[in-house]
Amino acid sequence: MTIDLDQRVNVVLVTIDCLRPDYLGCYNDVNEGVEPTIDELARTGYRFENAFATASQTPISFPGLATAEYPLSRGGPLKLSDDRTFVAEWFSEARYRTAGFSTNHWLSYMSNYPTGFDDYFEYYEFGEKVREHACYLVEKGYADGKCLTELETELRDALIEQYETAIDGCEKYLAETDWESGTVAATHKALRTELDLLQSDFEAFADQLDADLSQPGLFESARRSVVSSVKRRARDVGPVRAAYRRFQRSTYDEPPRQKPVADAERVTDEAIDYLGDVDEPCYLWIHYMDVHRPYLPGSADDWTNEFQTYVNAVDESVSFEAANEQWYEAYTALYKACIRYVDDHLARLHDSLASLDRETAVVLTADHGEEFREHGGTDHNAKLYDVLIHVPLIVSQTGDDGVKDPVTKLFSHVDLLPTVYSQVVHDTSVPDTIDGQDIYAEPRKAVIAETLRTASSPEHEDHVGRHLGTDYKRIAARSHGEKLIYYEDESAWQLYDLNADPVEQQNLIDQREPVQLRERVLNRERTIETQFEHSDRSRGNAEQPEIIRDRLDDLGYTV
Incomplete structure (x- = not known):
């Protein structure tokens, strides 16, 4: 891919929490029409067929996007080390105006995510926002x-x-x-x-x-x-x-189940207003949470009777084992409805970008996927199967209507912004300490994903851990045809033939030896351990304040 852009074009990164590519029409014909705006971006842009997140949950996957480094580097993902170089800083140094719009509590200043941004907007409940900022002021x-x-x-x-x-x-x-x-x-x-x-x-x-x-x-x-x-x-x-x-x-005077986060309508409104007030080229990042549980499509006023029926049917206190087919159909129907809701507001955002005097490179991806019973559960926990780490990735340019061929290269999230930066800003001087690379200069033979499984969770649960040194590492290496996963907590390995078994159900580790993939996994584990020994552990493993942990709990995280 070579994007023929002036070096001063805008760059807008859109990340959608929990978005699976196979629920998009541009990746799966079965879902054609679910999201027309995203489909159109894919038609006129570059659609990457083999893009992968670096982990299966936001706090561990996002360091790859924000810093182009793997999540377990430099002491861990929970509070990003000042030793990391943040992508927003690259754009600032290139004289871009930088702004972030965060709707996920993991991506707050408490985790160091505003680093490099001129403006950073966080969307939480008013009372909690007040307390959170006050605690931070006192703490510092x-x-x-x-x-x-x-x-x-x-x-x-x-x-x-x-x-x-x-x-x-x-x-x-x-x-x-x-x-x-x-x-x-x-x-x-x-x-x-x-x-x-x-x-x-x-x-x-x-x-x-x-x-x-x-x-x-x-x-x-x-x-x-x-x-x-x-x-x-x-x-x-x-x-x-x-x-x-x-x-x-309960219904009473208010619609049931209010969203625990700001919705796409509000965030899009404010991003559009911000763009209208900026004259210089800008790097804008917008994170949408609407496709994350509890799957509430649109504002409460927009819920049709059909969707309200779905909402009432989905009882999140029901265990996976007790969930019936009606529950599952409602669950996935709500998920699709949330995708469509975000897509409607992406259309407004894209129309606004198209009206600007300056052209814009739009980059759309997800921080991770979502599991719908493929591997024994729902949600997104400490697993590294493709349903959780395979993500959509589309790069499009306003004003360019030409149809592009899909990109089949292996692509990791750590490569995303180094590649975009070099192609758009025409600057290859990104830090040599990062894990990412411009894949057009150096294609990958395999990608790495990694996570932590908390040592305190029950054996049958895969809760994502936070702490290097106490929680268990899980590391995957994936090529075009195979995936190898290492489970430190079980001292076990899983190997899958992705051509014959794309849903990763048959473990072949006892039948053949994946020499190169095993070497990649072991090398990565050694690097993690070495960096951890030399890191500021108290920072990388810092706990979130309790008020943040409670809001994350409302979103279904176990913290």
Whole structure:
């Protein structure tokens, strides 16, 4: 691919959380028409058939896009080391205006993602945003409790509102539900007990809040109190968790199941407004969360009766084993509806880009895929199968309507921005310390993906870990025809013939020896260990604040 672009064109990177290529018409004819805007970008741009993320979940996959380095490099992925070189810095040095629009809590300043951006916009609930920033200011020593009067007031109101909302919703649910006997009655009794505890906690919390807010460390104290009282207690065990979820989603005066993140409409509106105010060439990154669980297509006002039926059918407290075919059909139908919703707003974004005086290179990809029962579960956990790491990748240019041939080269996310940067900015002087490369200068024979499985999760679960040195590494090397996966937690290997077994069901490790792929995996493990020994471990393995962990929990992450 050679993109014939002036070196001062805009670059817009669009990342869509959890988007699988085989659910797009441009990759799979079965889904033709689901996303016409993405299909058109693929028709007039370059569609990469063999693009792969570096991991299967956002906090571990995104370092490859943000820094062109593998996620387990330099101490780990949770809080990116200052030793990494961020791609946004490259564009800044090339005199580009840089802006990021983040809707995923893993991609916040707490993890160092704004590095290199002139402007960085994060979309969280107002009250949590206030607390998060306040905690950060105190932690960094930029302010103490006595000089944050305005934030203190906002914090107090936000925390009290959380209590009042929880109590009000719980009371309405109990009052309007016809309880009878058995498990339902037990749930009612348990939830009533939790409500009494919530009310008691709230009274104590309200009495102490004003005093807490006048002391150093006030934000941490208040945050711990409200999280432990509201977020955790009523969701931790059996029927209480299910009942808590139900009253959160009950109709009453508001549509059920509000999105836990900003939706594509809002983010697109603000990105378009930003572009209209920028005269110089810009590098813009937009991350959409709408295709991530809980799969809510559009704003609440846009849900049709059909989609509302799907929403009601999908009970996320149902275990995979208990899920029936109706549940599965609803689950995937919602997923497709969310893709279409994002596509509608991509159309608006593309129309806006096409109207600018400066041409724009649009790069569209996903941070990882999603599993729909192919390997024993749903969601995206610590697995490295293709349904989770094979991602769409489309590079298109406004004003270019010519049809392009698909690109079949192997392509890793660590290669994405080095390749785009060299092709668009016509500058090959990217840091030699990165793992990525311009694949047109040096094609790959195999790609690497890696993740961590938490050492504390049950044996039957594949929860993604965060901590090098304590959690277990899993590393995959994938060529055009084979994939080898190493499981440190099990001291086991899996080998798949991707031509004969593209869904990766038959492990051939006992039948043949993948010499070259094994060498790649072992070399990568040695590099990880060497870098970890010389890294700032406390930074790479730093914990997210509890308030962030709770919002991530709402999105289905186990943190």
